[in-house]
Structure formats: C-alpha cells, structure tokens
Amino acid sequence: MEFLQPTTWTEALAMKAAHPDAIPIAGGTDVMVEINFDRHRPPAFLDLTRIAELSEWGLDNGVLRVGAGVTYTQLIDELGDRLPGLAKASRTVGSPQIRNRGTVGGNLGSASPAGDAHPPLLASRAIVELASSAGTRRLPMHEFFVGPKRSAMRKDELIRAFLVAPAQGPQQFSKVGTRNAMVIAVCSFALAIEPDRRRVGTGIGSAAPTPVTAPEAERFLEGVLGEHDLWQTRAPVAESALLRFGELVAAAARPIDDVRGTAAYRRHALAVMARRSFVWAWNEYRAAA
Amino acid sequence: MRIACTVNGTPRVAEDVWEGTSLLGVLREHMDLPGSKNACEQGECGSCSVYLDGRLVCACLVLGGQAQGREVITVEGLASGEVLHPVQEAFLEAGAVQCGFCTPGLVVATHDLLTRTPQPTTVEIREALAGNICRCTGYVKIIDAVHLAAKRLTLPREGDGKGGGPRL
Numbered sequence A: 001m002e003f004l005q006p007t008t009w010t011e012a013l014a015m016k017a018a019h020p021d022a023i024p025i026a027g028g029t030d031v032m033v034e035i036n037f038d039r040h041r042p043p044a045f046l047d048l049t050r051i052a053e054l055s056e057w058g059l060d061n062g063v064l065r066v067g068a069g070v071t072y073t074q075l076i077d078e079l080g081d082r083l084p085g086l087a088k089a090s091r092t093v094g095s096p097q098i099r100n101r102g103t104v105g106g107n108l109g110s111a112s113p114a115g116d117a118h119p120p121l122l123a124s125r126a127i128v129e130l131a132s133s134a135g136t137r138r139l140p141m142h143e144f145f146v147g148p149k150r151s152a153m154r155k156d157e158l159i160r161a162f163l164v165a166p167a168q169g170p171q172q173f174s175k176v177g178t179r180n181a182m183v184i185a186v187c188s189f190a191l192a193i194e195p196d197r198r199r200v201g202t203g204i205g206s207a208a209p210t211p212v213t214a215p216e217a218e219r220f221l222e223g224v225l226g227e228h229d230l231w232q233t234r235a236p237v238a239e240s241a242l243l244r245f246g247e248l249v250a251a252a253a254r255p256i257d258d259v260r261g262t263a264a265y266r267r268h269a270l271a272v273m274a275r276r277s278f279v280w281a282w283n284e285y286r287a288a289a
Numbered sequence B: 001m002r003i004a005c006t007v008n009g010t011p012r013v014a015e016d017v018w019e020g021t022s023l024l025g026v027l028r029e030h031m032d033l034p035g036s037k038n039a040c041e042q043g044e045c046g047s048c049s050v051y052l053d054g055r056l057v058c059a060c061l062v063l064g065g066q067a068q069g070r071e072v073i074t075v076e077g078l079a080s081g082e083v084l085h086p087v088q089e090a091f092l093e094a095g096a097v098q099c100g101f102c103t104p105g106l107v108v109a110t111h112d113l114l115t116r117t118p119q120p121t122t123v124e125i126r127e128a129l130a131g132n133i134c135r136c137t138g139y140v141k142i143i144d145a146v147h148l149a150a151k152r153l154t155l156p157r158e159g160d161g162k163g164g165g166p167r168l
Ligand SMILES: Cc1cc2nc3c(=O)[nH]c(=O)nc-3n(C[C@H](O)[C@H](O)[C@H](O)COP(=O)(O)OP(=O)(O)OC[C@H]3O[C@@H](n4cnc5c(N)ncnc54)[C@H](O)[C@@H]3O)c2cc1C
Pocket: A023, A024, A025, A026, A027, A028, A029, A030, A031, A032, A033, A048, A068, A069, A092, A093, A094, A095, A098, A101, A102, A103, A104, A105, A106, A107, A108, A109, A110, A114, A115, A116, A117, A157, A158, A159, A160, A182, A183, A184, A185, B042, B043, B044
C-alpha cells in the first residue's frame, strides 16, 4: 500500500492522474471506518490534509468559494452568518470529534443520500468544482449526485471546492433522528428563501436514492408568494398553502422502508418539516422588516 | 512506513508501520501509549479521543501518516508525572469512573470543553460529550465530574495569590 502526501493542489492532481485507484482521504471519518473494518484495501491513499488552500474559503465577485477541506467546525465558526442553512446542518453532524475532522468535500465524495451537507447545498443552488490534471469543471449540485453513494466525479478527478452565494434570506435545516447527536438522518429537509430573487430553494436528504430537490413545491410557493405580493407585504401565508407545500415536498421524495424508518413515515415527516421550516423562515423574514 | 510526530511534547518515531494503521494503532502499538482506548474503531464511542494539532479528534479515524510532523496530545500527556490533572481528579471524586474504559476519552474531551468554555452549562456539557459513550457509570456522575472540574479549575490556586481563571 502506498501513502501519497501532496502539499499543493497541482501535485495532488498529478498524483491522482498517475494513481487513479488511490483513495483520497481528508478527515477520514468515512474512509477510516472502511479501513479499520477491512471492508476496503485500496492500493494507495492520497492524503489531502497537507494542501493548505483546500481548507480555505473566500469571496469572489459576490460568490463564496469554499475549499473541499473546510471542516464542519470551520463552517459553524467561520461561515455561520453567511451560510446559516449549511451551518445548521453542520451542527447536527456526529460529535465535536467528527465535526472537527469531517469535511464537506468528504461528504460530497461519499455522496451518501443521508449526507447532511447535501440538502442545504441543493437548497441554495450550490455548484461543485471538480478538477483533474486535464482541467476544471463546475457542476450544479443536483447533477453531481447520480445514485446511492455515486457521484459524477471521475476517477482522475478531485473535488476542489463548492461555490455558493452568501444567504440572501432565511435558511433552515431540520433532521429526524433517534437522538440529538450522532445519528444518520431518517430524513432531512433544507430550505432557503431568497426575497431579492423571489426564489425558494429546497433540499431533501435520506428519502430518495440521492439527495433531491422539490422543484414543484418551490414553484408552488413562489407562485403563492408572488400572487398575493407577500414578498412585499410580508403577511402570513395561508394554512392551506403551507399544507400544499408540505404535500409537494413529500411527493418529491422517493423513500424506501429500511431499518431507520418506513417510506410512509419519511413522507409524513418531510411534509411536517417542510411546513415548519417555511413558517420559521417566513417569521424570520417578517421580523426582519 | 515511518511516522515521526510530537507526542505529549516529545518527538517520537514509529518504524515499519503498515500504511493503513490509524493514529490510534500507532499510539497503542508502536509508541507504547495505551491510554487512548480502542473500543469501536468507527468514531462512535470517543474512547480514543486525542488532540491533533490542538483539535479534539478520534484517533481511530486519523490515518497514521496524516499525523506525520503533527502534534499529538493523549490522555497520558495531561497528568504531570504522578500528579493527576484536575479533570482526572474530579472524575475520581465524583464517582464517574467504574470500569474506566471510557474515562481517558472523556477526560480529554472534558479538557477540550473546559479550555473553550470554562463554566459550561449542563446542556453544553451534554453537547460536548455527545461523542463519548460510557456503558457503566451513566452520565449523571460524569456530568457532575465536569461541573466539579470546572469549579476546581477556576478557583484560585492555593498560595499563588493570583485569583481565578482557568489553569488547564
Ligand atoms: C461517528 C460518525 C458520525 C457521523 N455523523 C454524520 C452525520 O451526522 N451526518 C453526515 O452527513 N455524516 C456523518 N458521518 C459521515 C462523515 O463524517 C461525513 O460524511 C464527512 O463529511 C466525511 O468527511 P471526511 O473529510 O471525513 O471524508 P473522508 O472520510 O476523508 O472521505 C470521504 C470520501 O470522500 C472522498 N474524498 C474526500 N475528500 C475528497 C476530495 N477533495 N476530492 C475527492 N474525493 C474526496 C474520499 O475518497 C472518500 O471516498 C459520520 C461519521 C462518523 C464516523
């Protein structure tokens, strides 16, 4: 087994090109479980923790570019005000030990339908930046996830960063689990409302083969808010519209029965989370007037 | 492979380490530091908690080579010789230790919490220790121990006349 430890991004891409079967390792919170239990013996490791630029973030032309090696603890401490939805999701990840080490790049790399960073990234229409020694490409988040634990990343590619606009309005994240910490989501829901663009964004976790959005629910709510000029008046939204929004979110999921919950329960919980998330977000918007 | 890092303030080298070995394996099997415990090897129990460059991590989830050149502090590095650290004393006094398997991890995690939050509330303690599992004591005495340690650490040191403030 080889242990590759690049110190620059260019070096990392060259090493990945030369060793396409090398397993990238960042926080190791997914990779090491596989290794410790001997589920996987890769021919080589590619340690990404020496590449300083990978754990940095910056603002470029009004868009945040966040390195793949930024940890959940960093997101909470450094970006909580600009990415409140993702920060809320980050606070629910594992334990302090896991949040100190686990990265968003690793969450994307594993591409689990239950990855907690995914719903808020979908809701705020983030973009993934992939790179290989042949060049860089950027993919909308919803095109990145292609199946359970499968992504659009090629073998010669690495995740460099994600790009996202700082929050334009209230963002929410909720997750159903059996405990307040250390749980894989039974299902989860993220919401971003963008008053400037008159837009609503959603993200659903653990309730389909991949993390998904609920476009019909988004269009429905944008319609309701536009029709009654609610963005302007900031009046409460009718209960019937909230219920319909919840139903449409539940309908966008494709859940299964498994050890963590039934499909029916997941649909029900999603409808409730969607409704409540919107009320929380809308109340925050109204209070900000 | 060869792994060189600083452990508890001392430069250490481990030779002939298999590349897939975790930092926990390096500490326990190559550096004669069995204080950090191996209970689950999947990040669930926290009994392997150590500091890596000042951050609390599960040593079982760090690949040995990732510690190359880094600074590691284990539970062995908290006591001063035979004199226990106040966090360790508090665990003993509060009756928060039964079989003791979870204790090293809890002591390091508590040390980390009190460094950042010298007077934590019970809710803050529960949140900070959510990644540490104990199968014997139950958490009531563990939480008592953390409160006791917090109190001790912010009390004036006898005879130094300097008043309060953490002395971790
Ligand atoms: C006890 C425990 C609790 C957990 N709780 C949660 C939870 O609540 N929510 C949640 O979402 N997850 C949870 N996880 C899973 C894990 O912590 C997350 O998925 C985390 O984001 C992984 O990040 P990492 O840096 O540790 O990834 P690693 O383990 O280092 O890597 C994960 C995968 O991504 C690949 N990879 C990493 N970085 C890159 C890159 N830059 N480019 C290309 N590929 C890359 C790796 O090759 C690997 O396939 C938990 C894990 C444990 C052990």
